[in-house]
Amino acid sequence: MEFCDECGSMMKAEDGMWVCGSCGYEEPKGDSDSYTVTEGQEDSEVIETSKADEESALPTTDAHCPKCGNDRARWYLQQIRAADESETRFFICTECEHKWREDDN
Incomplete structure (x- = not known):
């Protein structure tokens, strides 16, 4: 570039x-001999992923689901407020797929 x-x-x-x-x-x-710029290679492979694949790759932890009472959930962090504030932790129940968040208060 x-x-x-x-x-x-x-x-x-x-x-x-x-x-x-x-x-x-x-x-x-x-x-220019050290690299080439190519546009759309015919033999390139497209790998489709579903949202379920992405969620199953998330780490799991002990967390109580408020909907079904399960004690295991996948989790991830996301910055949803100003950059000077902490991230919000989101949980997804491994049983019922209910999603909730935990804010630092």
């Missing part, structure tokens, strides 16, 4: 040149 010396915008690779999309400044790509 290169940035324009004139305006600071990100430059695009076009025909052996770096071209700025904002101001039009161009400069030759140096050492």
Whole structure:
């Protein structure tokens, strides 16, 4: 990735040149043999994942589900407030999939 010396915008690779999309400044790509930029490889494989796959990869802990009473839940942290405040911990019950959160008060 290169940035324009004139305006600071990100430059695009076009025909052996770096071209700025904002101001039009161009400069030759140096050492272009060390890497190649490809667009859409035919033999690339797409791996589909479902939300259930993502949830099952979460760590588990002892937590009491308020809906079914199960004592095991998957959990993750997410920043939902200002950056200077702590993260919120979310739990997902391993039995009924009920989701709840625990805030630091």
